[in-house]
Amino acid sequence: MALGQQIQAxxxxxxxSVDDLAAESGIPPPRLEExxxxxxxxxxxxxxxxxxxxxxxxxxxxxxxxxxxxxxDDPEDVENTIPAGPDPITERILAxxxxxxxxxxxxxxIVQSGEPKLLRAAEVNLRxxxxxxxxxxxxxxNRPSGHFEPPND
Numbered sequence: 506m507a508l509g510q511q512i513q514a515x516x517x518x519x520x521x522s523v524d525d526l527a528a529e530s531g532i533p534p535p536r537l538e539e540x541x542x543x544x545x546x547x548x549x550x551x552x553x554x555x556x557x558x559x560x561x562x563x564x565x566x567x568x569x570x571x572x573x574x575x576x577x578d579d580p581e582d583v584e585n586t587i588p589a590g591p592d593p594i595t596e597r598i599l600a601x602x603x604x605x606x607x608x609x610x611x612x613x614x615i616v617q618s619g620e621p622k623l624l625r626a627a628e629v630n631l632r633x634x635x636x637x638x639x640x641x642x643x644x645x646x647n648r649p650s651g652h653f654e655p656p657n658d
Protein backbone atom coordinates (compact mmCIF):
# COMPACT_ATOMS: atom_id res chain seq x y z
CA MET A 506 0.00 0.00 0.00
CA ALA A 507 1.28 3.48 -0.86
CA LEU A 508 2.32 5.98 1.81
CA GLY A 509 -0.58 8.34 1.11
CA GLN A 510 -3.05 5.51 1.60
CA GLN A 511 -1.33 4.51 4.85
CA ILE A 512 -1.58 8.10 6.13
CA GLN A 513 -5.24 8.19 5.20
CA ALA A 514 -5.86 4.87 6.96
CA UNK A 515 -4.13 6.17 10.11
CA UNK A 516 -6.12 9.42 9.95
CA UNK A 517 -9.40 7.51 9.70
CA UNK A 518 -8.43 4.98 12.38
CA UNK A 519 -7.60 7.82 14.79
CA UNK A 520 -10.95 9.52 14.07
CA UNK A 521 -9.60 12.65 12.38
CA SER A 522 -11.15 14.47 9.45
CA VAL A 523 -8.83 16.01 6.85
CA ASP A 524 -9.48 19.47 8.29
CA ASP A 525 -8.90 18.35 11.91
CA LEU A 526 -5.62 16.60 11.16
CA ALA A 527 -4.45 19.46 8.95
CA ALA A 528 -5.16 21.98 11.70
CA GLU A 529 -3.45 19.87 14.38
CA SER A 530 -0.38 19.21 12.27
CA GLY A 531 -0.09 22.71 10.79
CA ILE A 532 -0.40 21.45 7.22
CA PRO A 533 -2.88 23.12 4.84
CA PRO A 534 -5.86 20.81 4.10
CA PRO A 535 -5.27 20.84 0.31
CA ARG A 536 -1.67 19.69 0.89
CA LEU A 537 -2.88 16.81 3.12
CA GLU A 538 -5.41 15.79 0.45
CA GLU A 539 -2.61 15.81 -2.15
CA UNK A 540 -0.45 13.60 0.09
CA UNK A 541 -3.27 11.12 0.65
CA UNK A 542 -4.04 11.07 -3.09
CA UNK A 543 -0.34 10.32 -3.82
CA UNK A 544 -0.05 13.52 -5.88
CA UNK A 545 2.95 14.75 -3.88
CA UNK A 546 5.64 13.05 -1.83
CA UNK A 547 5.68 14.39 1.76
CA UNK A 548 8.89 15.66 3.31
CA UNK A 549 10.16 14.07 6.51
CA UNK A 550 9.11 17.14 8.51
CA UNK A 551 5.54 16.73 7.26
CA UNK A 552 5.53 13.04 8.22
CA UNK A 553 6.78 13.97 11.68
CA UNK A 554 4.08 16.62 12.05
CA UNK A 555 1.36 14.19 10.96
CA UNK A 556 2.60 11.47 13.29
CA UNK A 557 2.83 13.90 16.20
CA UNK A 558 -0.72 15.11 15.56
CA UNK A 559 -1.96 11.50 15.57
CA UNK A 560 0.26 10.67 18.59
CA UNK A 561 2.09 7.80 16.91
CA UNK A 562 5.77 7.25 16.03
CA UNK A 563 6.55 8.48 12.48
CA UNK A 564 7.70 5.00 11.41
CA UNK A 565 4.19 3.67 12.00
CA UNK A 566 2.93 5.75 9.06
CA UNK A 567 4.61 3.25 6.75
CA UNK A 568 2.45 0.37 8.02
CA UNK A 569 -1.32 -0.01 7.99
CA UNK A 570 -2.92 0.65 11.40
CA UNK A 571 -4.56 -2.78 11.47
CA UNK A 572 -1.10 -4.36 11.68
CA UNK A 573 -0.72 -2.85 15.16
CA UNK A 574 -3.85 -4.51 16.52
CA UNK A 575 -1.59 -7.28 17.82
CA UNK A 576 -0.43 -4.86 20.50
CA UNK A 577 -3.83 -4.08 21.86
CA ASP A 578 -6.05 -7.07 21.08
CA ASP A 579 -6.41 -10.20 23.13
CA PRO A 580 -3.58 -12.63 22.25
CA GLU A 581 -6.06 -15.48 21.64
CA ASP A 582 -7.81 -13.41 18.96
CA VAL A 583 -4.62 -12.52 17.08
CA GLU A 584 -2.98 -14.59 14.38
CA ASN A 585 0.55 -15.87 15.04
CA THR A 586 2.18 -13.67 12.41
CA ILE A 587 4.32 -10.63 13.04
CA PRO A 588 3.68 -7.78 10.61
CA ALA A 589 6.67 -6.91 8.47
CA GLY A 590 7.53 -3.26 8.05
CA PRO A 591 10.35 -0.80 7.59
CA ASP A 592 10.89 -0.26 11.33
CA PRO A 593 12.90 -3.13 12.88
CA ILE A 594 12.47 -1.71 16.40
CA THR A 595 8.69 -1.82 16.11
CA GLU A 596 8.92 -5.35 14.71
CA ARG A 597 10.99 -6.49 17.71
CA ILE A 598 8.58 -4.81 20.11
CA LEU A 599 5.68 -6.54 18.39
CA ALA A 600 7.48 -9.88 18.61
CA UNK A 601 8.28 -9.36 22.30
CA UNK A 602 4.80 -8.13 23.08
CA UNK A 603 3.40 -11.57 22.38
CA UNK A 604 4.77 -12.68 25.75
CA UNK A 605 3.84 -9.64 27.80
CA UNK A 606 2.11 -6.77 26.03
CA UNK A 607 1.21 -4.86 29.19
CA UNK A 608 4.52 -2.98 29.50
CA UNK A 609 4.54 -1.96 25.85
CA UNK A 610 0.90 -0.85 25.97
CA UNK A 611 1.64 1.16 29.12
CA UNK A 612 4.68 2.85 27.55
CA UNK A 613 2.73 3.55 24.37
CA UNK A 614 -0.02 5.21 26.40
CA ILE A 615 2.55 7.38 28.18
CA VAL A 616 4.15 8.40 24.88
CA GLN A 617 0.76 9.12 23.30
CA SER A 618 -0.24 11.33 26.23
CA GLY A 619 2.49 13.77 25.26
CA GLU A 620 2.67 15.12 28.83
CA PRO A 621 6.28 16.37 29.19
CA LYS A 622 6.57 15.73 32.95
CA LEU A 623 5.16 12.23 32.62
CA LEU A 624 7.47 11.44 29.69
CA ARG A 625 10.50 12.72 31.61
CA ALA A 626 9.58 10.73 34.71
CA ALA A 627 9.15 7.56 32.66
CA GLU A 628 12.48 8.14 30.91
CA VAL A 629 14.36 8.74 34.18
CA ASN A 630 12.84 5.66 35.82
CA LEU A 631 13.54 3.45 32.81
CA ARG A 632 17.14 4.63 32.61
CA UNK A 633 17.56 3.85 36.31
CA UNK A 634 16.11 0.37 35.81
CA UNK A 635 18.41 -0.30 32.85
CA UNK A 636 21.40 0.87 34.89
CA UNK A 637 20.42 -1.40 37.79
CA UNK A 638 19.96 -4.34 35.42
CA UNK A 639 23.48 -3.86 34.04
CA UNK A 640 25.16 -3.80 37.45
CA UNK A 641 26.74 -7.12 38.20
CA UNK A 642 26.20 -8.73 41.55
CA UNK A 643 29.08 -10.03 43.58
CA UNK A 644 28.93 -13.80 44.00
CA UNK A 645 28.71 -15.08 47.60
CA UNK A 646 32.22 -16.50 47.56
CA ASN A 647 33.85 -13.23 46.44
CA ARG A 648 32.20 -10.83 48.86
CA PRO A 649 34.52 -8.71 51.04
CA SER A 650 35.17 -9.88 54.58
CA GLY A 651 32.72 -8.50 57.11
CA HIS A 652 29.90 -8.51 54.56
CA PHE A 653 27.29 -11.00 55.66
CA GLU A 654 24.40 -12.10 53.55
CA PRO A 655 23.13 -15.66 53.67
CA PRO A 656 23.26 -17.58 50.42
CA ASN A 657 20.03 -18.11 48.47
CA ASP A 658 20.02 -21.91 48.55
